[in-house]
Structure formats: C-alpha cells, structure tokens
Amino acid sequence: MGVQPAPAEPLLQLDGLEVAYHTRRGALEALHDVSLSVAPGEVVGIVGESGCGKSTLAAALMGLLPPNGEVRGGRIVYGSHDLLALREEEWRRIRGPEIAMIFQDPLTSLNPTFTVGTQLVDAQRAHQRDGDRGDLRHRAVEILEQVGIPDAASRLRDFPHEFSGGMRQRIMIAMALLLEPALIIADEATSSLDVTLEAQILALLRRLRDERGTAILFVSHDLGVVGQICDRVVVMYAGRTVEEGDVLSLYSRPLHPYTQALLAAVPVRGRRRERLETIPGRVPSLANLPPGCKFVERCPYAQPVNREREPRYVEFDGRRVRCNIYDPSSGYEPQSEVAAMAAGRTP
Amino acid sequence: MTEAAQPLVEIRGLRTYFEDRHGLIARALRRTALPPVRAVDDVDLEVGRGEILGLVGESGSGKTTLGRTVLRLTPATSGSIRFDGEEITDVRRPAVRRLRRRMQMIFQDPHASLSPRLRVSYLLTEPYRINNVPSEEQYSPDELLAMVELSSELADKYPHELSGGQARRVGIARALAMQPDFVVADEPTSGLDVSAAAAILNLMKDLGERLGLTYLVITHNLSILDFLADRVAVMYLGQIVEVGPTEVVLASPAHPYTQALLEAVSEPDPQLRRVDERLLVPGEIPSPRRPPAACRFHTRCPYADEVSRTVEPHLEEVVPGHLAACHHWREIHANASERANRVLTSPSK
Numbered sequence: 051m052g053v054q055p056a057p058a059e060p061l062l063q064l065d066g067l068e069v070a071y072h073t074r075r076g077a078l079e080a081l082h083d084v085s086l087s088v089a090p091g092e093v094v095g096i097v098g099e100s101g102c103g104k105s106t107l108a109a110a111l112m113g114l115l116p117p118n119g120e121v122r123g124g125r126i127v128y129g130s131h132d133l134l135a136l137r138e139e140e141w142r143r144i145r146g147p148e149i150a151m152i153f154q155d156p157l158t159s160l161n162p163t164f165t166v167g168t169q170l171v172d173a174q175r176a177h178q179r180d181g182d183r184g185d186l187r188h189r190a191v192e193i194l195e196q197v198g199i200p201d202a203a204s205r206l207r208d209f210p211h212e213f214s215g216g217m218r219q220r221i222m223i224a225m226a227l228l229l230e231p232a233l234i235i236a237d238e239a240t241s242s243l244d245v246t247l248e249a250q251i252l253a254l255l256r257r258l259r260d261e262r263g264t265a266i267l268f269v270s271h272d273l274g275v276v277g278q279i280c281d282r283v284v285v286m287y288a289g290r291t292v293e294e295g296d297v298l299s300l301y302s303r304p305l306h307p308y309t310q311a312l313l314a315a316v317p318v319r320g321r322r323r324e325r326l327e328t329i330p331g332r333v334p335s336l337a338n339l340p341p342g343c344k345f346v347e348r349c350p351y352a353q354p355v356n357r358e359r360e361p362r363y364v365e366f367d368g369r370r371v372r373c374n375i376y377d378p379s380s381g382y383e384p385q386s387e388v389a390a391m392a393a394g395r396t397p
Numbered sequence: 398m399t400e401a402a403q404p405l406v407e408i409r410g411l412r413t414y415f416e417d418r419h420g421l422i423a424r425a426l427r428r429t430a431l432p433p434v435r436a437v438d439d440v441d442l443e444v445g446r447g448e449i450l451g452l453v454g455e456s457g458s459g460k461t462t463l464g465r466t467v468l469r470l471t472p473a474t475s476g477s478i479r480f481d482g483e484e485i486t487d488v489r490r491p492a493v494r495r496l497r498r499r500m501q502m503i504f505q506d507p508h509a510s511l512s513p514r515l516r517v518s519y520l521l522t523e524p525y526r527i528n529n530v531p532s533e534e535q536y537s538p539d540e541l542l543a544m545v546e547l548s549s550e551l552a553d554k555y556p557h558e559l560s561g562g563q564a565r566r567v568g569i570a571r572a573l574a575m576q577p578d579f580v581v582a583d584e585p586t587s588g589l590d591v592s593a594a595a596a597i598l599n600l601m602k603d604l605g606e607r608l609g610l611t612y613l614v615i616t617h618n619l620s621i622l623d624f625l626a627d628r629v630a631v632m633y634l635g636q637i638v639e640v641g642p643t644e645v646v647l648a649s650p651a652h653p654y655t656q657a658l659l660e661a662v663s664e665p666d667p668q669l670r671r672v673d674e675r676l677l678v679p680g681e682i683p684s685p686r687r688p689p690a691a692c693r694f695h696t697r698c699p700y701a702d703e704v705s706r707t708v709e710p711h712l713e714e715v716v717p718g719h720l721a722a723c724h725h726w727r728e729i730h731a732n733a734s735e736r737a738n739r740v741l742t743s744p745s746k
Contacts, residue, residue, distance in 0.1 A: 099590035271591070277666060278664075297667045316665045317595070326596075326598055327595065
C-alpha cells in the first residue's frame with residue numbers, strides 16, 4: 051500500500067484535451083484543457099459530480115465518444131500510440147489487449163444471448179490468441195477463478211442472466227482482464243453494488259495492480275471509494291480538471307475551494323455533526339458557462355477578478371490546481387484565511 | 398427514543414412471503430413448487446414517536462419489503478403491525494386509506510414516481526385529490542415547495558426539468574402534503590451527488606424536528622445513518638440481527654454481519670485506508686427462498702461453528718437497548734470495542 055513514485059515514462063498521457071458535443075443549440079464544451087497522466091501500475095482516480103465530464107473523458111480515451119462528440123484539440127498518447135490518430139481497425143488492437151473498460155452496468159457489456167464461456171472464448175479468438183478451443187476455455191476458467199467465481203468450470207455454460215448482480219460485475223471484470231491489458235478504465239465500476247461486494251471488487255482491483263502491475267483509471271463520484279483505492283486523484287468540475295495531487299495530501303489538505311466543499315459534504319462515520327456542509331447553487335450548464343472561473347457562483351472566496359479571468363492550471367505545493375487564489379499572477383488579492391491557504395498553510 | 402409513551406409503530410413476529418403463482422402448465426407437468434421467498438421472516442421491531450430508525454442491510458435483505466409491509470403497501474403473511482396502538486395488519490381498504498394519510502413513503506427513484514406529463518404543482522397536490530382532502534386542510538403548492546426549500550417558480554415545471562435533488566425534494570413534499578406522522582424513506586440519497594445528498598439529509602432532519610415526524614430510513618449506507626438515525630436495525634435475509642442506538646451499534650457492533658458491513662464502508666479518508674486488509678465477508682447474500690438453517694449468516698461468518706449451524710439464535714440483550722442475534726456476540730463485541738478504541742485513539746488528521 052502507499053503512494054508509488056511516478057516513473058518517468060507515463061503509460062497514458064493527455065495534453066490539453068478539448069471535447070465538444072454538437073447539439074441543436076450549438077457546440078457544447080464538454081472537456082476543456084484536460085491534461086493528466088497515468089504511470090504503469092498506478093491507480094488514478096477521477097472524481098466529480100454528475101455532469102463534470104468524467105464519463106466523457108473515459109469515452110474519449112476509449113475512442114467511444116457518441117456520434118455528436120468531437121475531439122477538437124489536444125493529444126492522447128498511449129505508450130507510443132497517438133490514440134487520436136488511430137483508424138477503427140487499429141483501435142481493435144488497443145481496445146481489449148491494451149486498454150480495457152469496466153462499466154457500471156454489466157448487462158450493457160455482456161451479450162445476453164451467448165453463454166459466458168462462449169463470450170470469454172470468442173473475445174480471445176477475436177484477438178488472435180493462439181490455442182485450440184480447449185486452451186481458450188481453460189484460460190476462461192482461470193480468469194473466472196481469479197475474480198472469485200465459485201465453480202467456474204461448470205458456470206461457463208451459464209448465460210449472463212443466470213448470475214447474480216455481483217457475479218456479473220465480476221464476469222465483466224474477468225472480460226476486461228482476459229487479454230491482460232496494461233490499463234483498465236473503470237467507470238463507476240462499483241457504484242451499483244452493495245458495500246460488501248464493493249469492498250471485494252476494490253480488493254480485487256488492488257490485487258491486480260499489485261500482482262500484475264495493471265494501471266487503473268478509476269472514474270467515480272464516490273470520494274470514499276476513491277480515497278480507498280487510488281494513489282493519485284484528479285478532481286473535475288464543469289469539464290475541467292480543477293485539482294490533482296497524491297491522495298493523502300489532496301484529502302488532508304484540499305486546495306481548490308470545490309475540493310474542500312466536496313470533502314466537507316460527505317458524511318463520515320464517527321464524526322457526528324448537527325448539519326452536513328452543502329455547496330450552494332448548482333453546477334453551471336454547459337450551454338451557459340460563465341466566462342471566468344466556472345465555480346465562481348458557488349465559491350466562498352470569489353472576488354470580481356474570478357468572474358472575468360479563467361484560472362490557469364498551476365503548480366502549487368507539488369500539486370496542480372485551477373484556481374486564481376494559487377496563481378500569483380492572477381490579480382486575486384488573498385485576505386486572511388485565503389492568504390493562509392494560498393501560502394500553503396491549512397486555513 | 399422517547400420512553401414515555403408507547404411506540405408509534407410496533408411490529409411483532411411479522412412475516413412477508415412471496416409465493417410464485419404456478420400456471421396451468423407448471424401444474425400439469427407437476428413441477429414442484431418453489432419455496433416462497435421469505436423476504437421478511439419473523440421480525441420484531443418498534444419505532445418510537447419522533448424517532449428516526451435506520452434500517453440497513455444488503456440488497457436482498459428484505460429491508461424495502463419490511464418498509465412496504467409496515468405501510469400496508471405489501472400484504473403481510475402473518476404477524477402483527479400496530480400503528481399508534483391500533484392493529485392494522487388486516488384492516489380493510491377504507492381503513493387503509495385513512496391510515497395512508499398518517500403514513501407516507503418517500504420513494505427511492507423520484508423520477509419513476511412522478512408522472513412525466515404533469516406539472517409539479519399538480520403532482521404536489523395529487524395526494525389531496527386521491528384522498529378527498531377538504532380544501533381548508535390542504536397546503537398550497539407554494540407552501541409545500543417552501544417546506545422543502547424549493548423556489549415557487551418550480552410549480553410550473555415538469556419532472557424532467559428538475560435536477561435529481563429537486564425531484565427528491567418534490568417527492569418529500571408530496572409525502573408531507575398529507576401531514577403524516579410516520580414516513581418511510583427508501584434510500585433517500587441514492588443516485589444523488591455528494592452535495593445534493595447532504596442537503597437532503599439536512600432537510601429530512603430539519604423537517605423531522607419541525608413537524609415531529611417519525612422516520613423509518615431504509616438504506617445500505619451506514620454513513621448517512623450515523624448522521625441521521627437515533628437507532629439502527631440491521632437486517633439479514635429477512636431477519637433483524639442487531640438493533641440499538643446508532644452510536645453504540647456503529648462503534649461497537651455485536652453481530653459479525655454488522656461488523657462486516659462497517660468494515661466494508663469506504664471512508665473518505667485515505668489515512669484510514671485498509672482496502673487490502675479489511676475483514677471482508679466472502680460471497681453474497683444467499684437466496685431468501687432457501688435461507689441457511691439455524692443462524693442464517695453462518696455460511697459467510699468467520700465465527701460460525703457447530704452451534705451456529707444447528708441452533709437458531711434470537712435477539713439477546715448486549716446492554717439495555719442494544720440487542721444482537723448471534724451465539725458468539727460476547728467475543729465479537731469485545732473485539733469490536735477494542736478495535737473502536739484503537740480507531741478513536743489513532744491520530745486524526
């Protein structure tokens with residue numbers, strides 16, 4: 051356990067990614083200036099509320115944006131591949147063997163008309179795995195056992211609907227692991243599970259990282275789960291990355307006022323309070339983003355400059371944060387507690 | 398819990414079973430009937446006046462069925478439910494209707510329970526039309542919106558124009574329109590973002606105090622119960638396995654299932670990170686059609702032994718007000734208290 055030092059060569063690197071959705075009301079900016087990297091064997095969390103762009107990010111990484119989505123700028127580099135330049139047939143060599151995805155709902159990614167065994171064998175065939183049917187079946191059993199499906203050999207003959215919800219989630223994880231990808235993108239992978247199952251799946255994902263060095267991009271709205279499993283965390287708001295840092299310092303001393311507000315709103319066991327903190331107002335609509343800081347309407351520290359000036363993503367205290375408070379050139383005038391924050395002390 | 402008066406809701410030996418209806422063909426083929434689903438299986442529980450009781454358990458534990466049975470939305474198979482001293486288990490339609498004014502439910506999925514074609518103002522006052530409430534006893538839509546801290550402008554909106562948190566508030570306002578005494582809230586924050594969920598919990602607590610409501614809050618999320626509930630009841634395969642004051646149950650659980658649930662909660666504090674070392678319950682909840690014999694938890698329990706497999710445990714008093722149904726609660730409770738002390742004395746950030 052613990053935070054891994056970031057190696058020099060990232061496995062996945064995003065630079066200034068811009069994604070828009072074309073709608074009848076014009077183009078909506080879904081992602082703006084998204085930069086992040088994932089090192090081999092690293093677990094990186096992407097957190098934010100609904101509509102912050104985290105699922106768009108996951109879809110863009112897999113080349114699976116909906117037809118009205120368009121990457122308008124930036125780069126996505128995986129190893130030596132420029133993912134944005136790939137043709138569809140080249141994507142097939144990346145999706146599965148290199149990058150695999152775990153979705154929230156297993157029924158959307160398992161075919162209801164084929165047995166689990168057939169699906170696990172065909173997936174290997176599609177990627178030219180050597181071996182006869184027996185070998186491929188053997189591999190299928192092995193992978194099901196690894197994710198904790200009891201009696202795996204006999205359950206190859208079962209259809210997805212014959213498994214419980216938790217077992218289906220495991221089968222989907224088995225599918226993702228089948229071709230031994232170097233990177234797994236988990237999009238709300240445990241959000242529909244009971245805590246007991248969720249804890250089992252998290253332990254499984256951790257083991258995978260520890261034993262095989264699989265990197266995981268863990269997309270979730272659940273700060274508890276992200277805090278438990280991730281080495282590094284990226285917080286998103288209104289299509290932007292607003293803060294990034296190692297999990298311990300980000301949780302113990304959040305820099306961005308949004309990260310602070312999010313963490314304060316989570317009920318924590320054993321810390322009884324009369325009232326929970328809430329964030330006033332709502333996430334701005336993508337169709338109507340304010341010109342300056344996108345959090346300005348909800349921010350307790352807002353000054354006039356924040357309404358006009360879109361904050362830059364600046365380095366601060368070994369982390370990155372998109373907030374004028376931490377940018378000496380922004381013209382923001384820190385006062386009292388904010389000054390303490392900007393100077394790097396806990397307010 | 399207020400000790401003074403009798404409890405508002407008293408449940409004794411309650412069972413709710415679901416039978417499969419076998420069609421002609423199955424009967425002709427002499428298919429052996431499946432055993433019934435024993436969703437609620439011999440539950441004793443009380444909810445005191447003005448109390449917030451949290452009911453927690455995994456999916457399939459029967460917690461939603463218990464809530465629905467108490468409200469007479471699902472018929473009980475046997476046992477007794479008393480509401481405000483009155484036996485309501487078998488009362489007939491008109492009486493149920495009268496009861497419904499005093500007992501309301503906040504449904505889990507507000508969008509599914511709000512008709513998409515009707516405006517908020519109509520939806521809010523729909524309970525009045527259904528129950529023929531005279532107009533002088535009605536709240537106006539504006540009053541109801543104000544009660545749940547929503548702007549009166551929302552009265553003219555349709556459900557799809559509401560955010561998740563707003564829809565949830567409309568669901569609460571609808572439940573409160575009838576001025577009930579007792580409200581069952583099923584997963585009141587599921588699917589909501591962190592801040593919206595926090596606001597709903599604050600609102601429920603405020604309204605409870607202001608209107609003197611009694612709540613049964615059904616959830617799988619122990620952290621929200623720590624904030625909201627006075628007492629917690631833990632349910633497993635149709636039965637209550639532990640019940641007691643929230644801070645007692647959460648700090649020193651006496652049942653291994655409660656312990657396992659608590660262990661599985663991902664706390665938003667990486668310093669308390671234990672993802673690799675948690676004591677996880679293996680497997681999943683067994684089928685409520687064929688629950689394990691004797692102690693139902695024995696198939697997943699690290700403490701299970703011959704006694705657990707042969708003798709059914711009953712709720713026993715750990716300390717007054719704190720009950721657990723486990724043969725081994727003494728040992729487990731001692732361990733839990735010791736663990737809790739360690740967590741409490743470990744440096745906080």
